[in-house]
Amino acid sequence: MLKALKKKQKRKEKDLSGLFNPESVAVIGASHSELKLGGVVLKNLLRLKRRIRIFPVNPKFPRLMGIKAYPSVEGIKGKIDLAIIIRPAPETPSILEALTGKASCALVVSAGFAEAGQAGLQDEVLRTARKGGIILMGPNCMGVYNATTGLDTFILPPERLPRPRAGGTAIVTQSGAVLSLLFEGMAKTDMGVSITAHYGNAADIDESDIYEYLENDAGTEAVICYLESVRDGRRFIKRAKALSEKKPLIILKAGKGAAGQAAAFSHTGRLAGAYEVFHSVLAQYGIFEACDFEDLMDGALALSTQWKDLKHKNKNRNKNKKTSKGNRVLVLTNGGGAGVLASDECTRQGFEQPEIPPANLENFRKIFPPFYGMGNPFDLTAQGSDRDYLYILRELGDGLSFFDGFIIIALTAVTGITPALAGMLADFKKRTGRPMVLHTGQDEAGRELGREARKAGIPSFDTPERAVRALGHLLSW
Amino acid sequence: MRAIPGPQPMEHEAKHLLSGLGLSVPEGVFIEKPQRKLLREMVLLKTGRLGLPLAAKTVAPGIRSKSEAGGIRLRIETKSELLEAVRELMEMEGARGVLVERMVEGGTEAIVGGLIDAQFGPVVMFGLGGIFTEVFRDVSFALAPTGPVEAKKLISRIKGQSVLQGMRGRPPVDLKALTAAIVTVSRLMATGLIKEIDLNPLSLFPQGAFVLDAKIFV
Numbered sequence: 001m002l003k004a005l006k007k008k009q010k011r012k013e014k015d016l017s018g019l020f021n022p023e024s025v026a027v028i029g030a031s032h033s034e035l036k037l038g039g040v041v042l043k044n045l046l047r048l049k050r051r052i053r054i055f056p057v058n059p060k061f062p063r064l065m066g067i068k069a070y071p072s073v074e075g076i077k078g079k080i081d082l083a084i085i086i087r088p089a090p091e092t093p094s095i096l097e098a099l100t101g102k103a104s105c106a107l108v109v110s111a112g113f114a115e116a117g118q119a120g121l122q123d124e125v126l127r128t129a130r131k132g133g134i135i136l137m138g139p140n141c142m143g144v145y146n147a148t149t150g151l152d153t154f155i156l157p158p159e160r161l162p163r164p165r166a167g168g169t170a171i172v173t174q175s176g177a178v179l180s181l182l183f184e185g186m187a188k189t190d191m192g193v194s195i196t197a198h199y200g201n202a203a204d205i206d207e208s209d210i211y212e213y214l215e216n217d218a219g220t221e222a223v224i225c226y227l228e229s230v231r232d233g234r235r236f237i238k239r240a241k242a243l244s245e246k247k248p249l250i251i252l253k254a255g256k257g258a259a260g261q262a263a264a265f266s267h268t269g270r271l272a273g274a275y276e277v278f279h280s281v282l283a284q285y286g287i288f289e290a291c292d293f294e295d296l297m298d299g300a301l302a303l304s305t306q307w308k309d310l311k312h313k314n315k316n317r318n319k320n321k322k323t324s325k326g327n328r329v330l331v332l333t334n335g336g337g338a339g340v341l342a343s344d345e346c347t348r349q350g351f352e353q354p355e356i357p358p359a360n361l362e363n364f365r366k367i368f369p370p371f372y373g374m375g376n377p378f379d380l381t382a383q384g385s386d387r388d389y390l391y392i393l394r395e396l397g398d399g400l401s402f403f404d405g406f407i408i409i410a411l412t413a414v415t416g417i418t419p420a421l422a423g424m425l426a427d428f429k430k431r432t433g434r435p436m437v438l439h440t441g442q443d444e445a446g447r448e449l450g451r452e453a454r455k456a457g458i459p460s461f462d463t464p465e466r467a468v469r470a471l472g473h474l475l476s477w
Numbered sequence: 478m479r480a481i482p483g484p485q486p487m488e489h490e491a492k493h494l495l496s497g498l499g500l501s502v503p504e505g506v507f508i509e510k511p512q513r514k515l516l517r518e519m520v521l522l523k524t525g526r527l528g529l530p531l532a533a534k535t536v537a538p539g540i541r542s543k544s545e546a547g548g549i550r551l552r553i554e555t556k557s558e559l560l561e562a563v564r565e566l567m568e569m570e571g572a573r574g575v576l577v578e579r580m581v582e583g584g585t586e587a588i589v590g591g592l593i594d595a596q597f598g599p600v601v602m603f604g605l606g607g608i609f610t611e612v613f614r615d616v617s618f619a620l621a622p623t624g625p626v627e628a629k630k631l632i633s634r635i636k637g638q639s640v641l642q643g644m645r646g647r648p649p650v651d652l653k654a655l656t657a658a659i660v661t662v663s664r665l666m667a668t669g670l671i672k673e674i675d676l677n678p679l680s681l682f683p684q685g686a687f688v689l690d691a692k693i694f695v
Contacts (some may be wrong), residue, residue, distance in 0.1 A: 233597030237620070266673040266692055268590025268602050271616050277594045280618035283634055284627065 004178050016205070016213040018105040019137060020146055020195055022081030026103065028073060028084035028095055030056030032064050037109065038086045039065075039157040044152035055080065064087040071351030072097040081105060083134075084143065084153055089113055089121060092139065093128045107153055108139035114201050115140050119166040126203045141200025142176050147193045148219045154198075155182075167192010168221030169304045172210050174199065175254075176356030178226045178293075185297040190454060191304050206231055208239040215243045217226050222248040222303045224296055228255055233281070241285045248477055250288045252296040253278055288476060298466050300474035301438060301459045309457075310432045310477045327470075327475055328352045331377035332392060333409035334384040334417065338439065339377030342464035349472045353377075357402055360395050367391075377409075385416030390424045397432045405435040405471050409464060412445035419445070419452045424454030435474035439467040487536045489576050491691040495676070498661050501654070502688045505578030507536065510567055520563050521556065523577070530554050530580040533562045534690075537571035543690075548572075552580055581687050584680030585640065585650050589658050591621060591666035592673045599666035601631070603659055606678045609637050621663035628659040641681070650681035658686055671695050 025045055031038035038058070042065055044458065045054050055076045056069040063069055070076050073083075073095065080103040085095055089112030096106060099464050106129060113122040129136040137143060143153035147166035156159065164186040171193060173179045175220060179198050195217060207227060214220045223243060230236040243249050256275040282289050290296035303310075329351045334340035346353055353376040356364070364374050368388070373379030380388050389408065396402060408425060410417050429436045438453045438460040440446040450460035461467040486494070489507040496502045498642040506523045524531065535561035543549050548569055550562040559577070566575045578611060586606030594600045597620055604616030619627055632638060632655065645648035658679055673694040680687045 135639070233594065234620070237597070266590060266592065266675040266694060267588060267677050268592050268675050269673050271590075271596065271610060271614060272592055272600070272602060272618065274594070276594065276598055276614075277597060277618045280634065281597055281600070281620055284573070284619045284630065295640070320485070335583055 009085050012052070014135065014205075014209055014212070016105070016135065016209060018081035019107070019205070020144055020151070020197075020213060021149060022105070022151065024055070024079060024081045025052060026055040026073065026076060026080045026083045026099075027086065028057045028083060030058050030064050030069065032058075032061060032245060034157060040155055041084055041086060041109070041153055042159050044154065044158070047150065047152070049150040053078070057334070073102065076102065079104070082107060082153075084109060086110060086155070089118065092121075093124045096125060096128040096132060096136075097135060099134060103132075103134055103285075105135045105137070107137045107141070107143045107154055108200075109141065109143065109153070110138075111140040113139045114203070122201060122203050129204060136204035137197075138200045139203060140196040142179065144198075145193070145196040147195070158433050162187060164191060164193045165372070166194070167304065168194055168196045168219065168307070169300055170214050170217070170220040170223045171196040172199070172207055172214070172225040173197070174202070174228045175226055176200075178254075181293065182226070182297075183445055185293075186300075187390075189297070189301050189459075191301055199386060202231065208232070208235045211239040211243040215239075215246055217386075220247065221307050221449055222277075222300065223250070224290075224300045225249065225251045226296070227251055231280075237281060237285055237287070240282075240287045244287050248288070248307060248473075250290050250291045250296055250299045250303070250473065251282065252293065288473065292424065292464065295469060298459075298461060298470040301454075302435075302470035302473050303477070305454065305457050305459045306435055306474055307477075309429070310435065310474065328354050328403050329405045329407055329471065329475075330396065330403045331407045331409065332380070332389060333377050334380045334382060334414065335409060335411045336373070336377075336379050336381070337449070338409045338411065338464045339379055340405070342409060342439070343377055345465040345468035346407075349468060351405075351468075351472075351475075354402060356396070359456070363395060364392070382414045383416065383466075386416070386418055386421040386424060388416075390428065393425075393428045397428060397434060403434065405437075405475050407437055407439070407464075407471055408458075409439045409467070410449065412441040412443055412449055417445070417449070419448050422449055422452035422456050422458065425453065425458050429458060435471055437461065437467045437471045439464045480663075485538065485692060485694050487496045487532065487538055487573065489536060492688060494693070495661070495688055495691055498665065500661055500676075500688055501685055502691075503532070503578040505576055507574055507576050508563065509574040512573060514683045516564065516567070517560060520528035520560055520577075524559065527577065527579050531559055532578050532580045533559065533566055534576045534578075535566040535569045535572045536574050536576050537569060538573065540571065551582075555668065557565050581680055581689060584682045584687065585647070586678035586679055587655065587681055587686075588616070588675065588677040589655075589679050590673070590675045591662050591671075593666075593669075594618075599669065600661075601628075601659055601663035601666055603628075603631050604635060605637050605640055609635075609640075613637070623660060623663045625656050625660055628656045628663070629649070631659060632656070642655060648683045651684050651686055653680055654684075654686035655679070658688075 029038040030042045033039045056064040059071045083103040083106045239417045331342045440449045453460045492502040531553040533550045563575050588604045590602040600618045600620040601621045604610040609615045619631045675692040676688045678693045
């Protein structure tokens with residue numbers, strides 16, 4: 001009983017709402033100039049849509065960017081949900097000491113800790129924070145961007161690092177450089193972000209704590225995560241599993257090269273590279289891993305556009321346990337070669353491509369010209385038109401469905417394909433709830449079709465293979 | 478970093494432990510290095526009940542690969558062959574004795590192992606033997622301990638798993654026995670008492686699975 005109670009209290013200690021959704025923020029090391037990191041952060045905070053209390057701390061100025069500044073932490077009356085520390089590394093422990101009793105969370109932006117060989121200083125920072133009951137993010141991190149509320153602790157100005165629009169995908173990253181790549185990628189496909197967390201050296205808060213918070217964050221529908229290492233593998237697996245039972249989580253693990261220990265005593269030891277074990281254990285717990293950056297972005301795009309439909313489908317699946325996840329796909333194309341490339345990738349992904357059911361085939365033979373390739377891939381040839389796609393999907397997909405997912409290839413160099421196809425596909429998908437992805441051309445018309453499709457909830461990809469892999473992410477949920 | 482393994486039990490000790498945990502090992506006897514003149518009597522007395530054919534292996538602590546060092550004699554068909562083999566193996570560098578076992582062959586070779594991973598703690602590994610692990614590194618890992626359901630999934634995650642279902646006229650292997658071996662190794666790892674273990678090879682038959690060689694690092 002007592003043990004359970006203690007556990008509960010311990011859990012409560014790691015309430016990260018002060019970090020992601022603070023009502024009051026102190027900026028220690030705030031500056032008047034946007035050329036300084038402390039100025040960028042203050043300016044970002046002042047842009048917040050929602051009014052929160054902001055306490056800039058700087059001993060030299062009574063006011064900064066038009067609001068009252070405080071000469072020291074001691075001068076701040078009232079409670080601080082989040083203290084952002086942008087001061088040289090050696091000053092950090094004393095600042096944390098001064099924050100004790102006032103602040104619930106602290107974000108240490110400064111570098112110069114374990115990553116620079118100063119593990120002792122980092123330990124001291126952690127000890128001081130723990131003693132003061134302060135939850136610590138960082139050091140050496142950019143912190144949090146909460147697109148829903150506008151909270152932005154990043155030291156890079158939006159003009160330099162444009163923030164994606166608000167949406168449902170959360171980003172958890174160990175690297176700041178990868179974060180900027182992710183932002184660019186998301187902007188390109190108009191994906192929206194809910195919460196972004198760059199947690200740096202992870203002295204206290206690490207990926208597992210953030211997973212736990214995102215599990216119950218209403219604004220987050222899917223999570224993508226870039227990892228270099230985890231400190232406590234067991235805890236990581238537990239939190240990742242719990243999160244991915246509620247919403248899609250895709251992990252990209254960097255550092256795959258490290259092989260097993262050549263000097264290991266056993267055969268097992270020689271075969272057990274850190275990545276091999278990591279990869280296996282993720283598979284053991286059904287946690288999704290992206291093979292590379294592109295796969296991470298494509299998976300995120302697919303899941304962010306169709307997760308809601310899948311959630312609905314999964315709800316029904318739980319009720320009726322007999323229906324399985326399924327991997328039967330139809331490739332419907334107007335380009336023979338593109339269809340074959342898609343099929344090849346289907347084979348690599350282990351998808352099935354069943355033949356067209358005989359009853360449907362008979363129908364198709366009556367109405368389509370004989371040169372249509374009526375297998376799987378179903379090849380409409382360059383003669384195919386929007387309506388052909390719709391007709392086939394209706395015939396095959398409605399009622400008792402033979403396919404679990406659809407790969408639509410619509411190359412736009414022919415006259416039969418128009419942007420109106422996007423609406424037709426979306427309509428079908430809405431009715432059946434089956435995952436669907438699109439590959440289209442990169443000419444003007446193709447880009448327009450892709451845009452329209454994305455708007456309508458069908459992710460569009462530049463190559464047949466990427467479309468197939470993205471469907472893989474959808475079929476796994 | 479992974480801790481550096483300490484002293485290791487000798488093969489017959491490791492097999493004795495595994496046998497006590499319910500795994501099958503070939504029936505055998507350990508013949509300690511005796512005075513020279515008593516060797517013949519000791520060998521004949523101890524191996525009488527094993528029948529023929531036999532396998533004999535040198536038991537030397539710290540030896541990396543018995544087969545590479547020439548420390549293994551297989552398919553011993555006669556008593557005189559056996560005596561000669563035992564005499565030679567006793568003379569090998571560092572030999573503490575010779576393990577004489579009933580010859581077991583014709584199974585599908587697999588490897589089941591365990592180690593303490595720096596990030597995940599105790600894990601269990603499964604792979605098919607020979608080139609599947611040596612060349613293709615076709616192995617998979619799971620957190621230890623694992624139950625039979627997880628163990629089956631571990632087996633199904635390697636690329637060459639169809640070999641186990643039987644092919645080219647070979648019958649399928651005893652998956653239940655394989656699963657039991659994986660579960661046992663994973664439980665052993667989860668105790669935290671050992672650092673690394675290899676059952677290599679674990680020889681899989683349509684009925685049963687035999688630990689032909691085992692290394693344990695405490």
